[in-house]
Amino acid sequence: MKRPLKPEELKVWSVVAGTVHPLPGRVVAAPPPSAEAIATETPARIPPPAPLRPKPPRVRGGVDEIEPNRHHRIARERDPIPARLDLHGYDQDRARAALEGFLRRAWDDGYRAVLVITGKGVQGDGILRRRAPEWLAAPHLAPMVAGISEAHRRHGGAGALYVALKRKPRG
Structure with a gap:
């Protein structure tokens, strides 16, 4: 929101505006009100500032969302998605084991991003869809x-996740 100009700022502005020709x-714009006119006006009620939009929540507790630019590059396939894992039909135990093994292999191969397809579930609240972010936040996966x-x-929308992988340390 703009703040109102102070009287001395209005004086400077009127000098500058007087040197400009259309x-x-x-059409010539109406000149701003003089400093005296502003000083004599009764103060207008200033509306309260609009509430700030809250920062979108993290997808899960331990790991942040992918940076917007990187997310855009992955979505547009400017950064390749060399591996995909489809968890449809898996129960939770098999899905978690498959996900962890898949991520370890992808990271070992030097991949920077992968796609994990969880599916949405019957009513959009599938258990794999909810649990996969928790599994990815596990401490033993944090280095990856x-x-x-x-x-x-x-790429699957709400039924899939991009997983950005860290660089493997040189060694």
């Missing part, structure tokens, strides 16, 4: 997982 065929985000619609 282009041919353009940089962040996760919901996938673009063409």
Whole structure:
């Protein structure tokens, strides 16, 4: 929100505005009110500032969302998605084991991003969809997982996750 100009600022502005001439065929804008006029006006009631939009919540407790620019590059496939894991039909135990093994292999191979397809579940609240972010936040996966985000619609939308992987340390 803009703050009102102080009287001394209005004086300077009126000097500057007086040196400007409109282009041919353009209308001259109304001059700003003088400092005296502003000083004598009764103060207008200033509306309260609009509430700030809260920061979107993290996808899960331990790992942040993927940075917006990187997410965009992955979604547009400017950063390749060399591996995909589809967890449809898995129970929780098999899905977790498959996910952890998949991530370890992808990280060992030097991949920087992968796609994990969880599915949405029957009513959009599937157990794998809810639990996968928790599994990815596990402490033993922290050296590998940089962040996760919901996938673009063409990659599965709400039923899939982009998982950004950290660089493997040289050694």
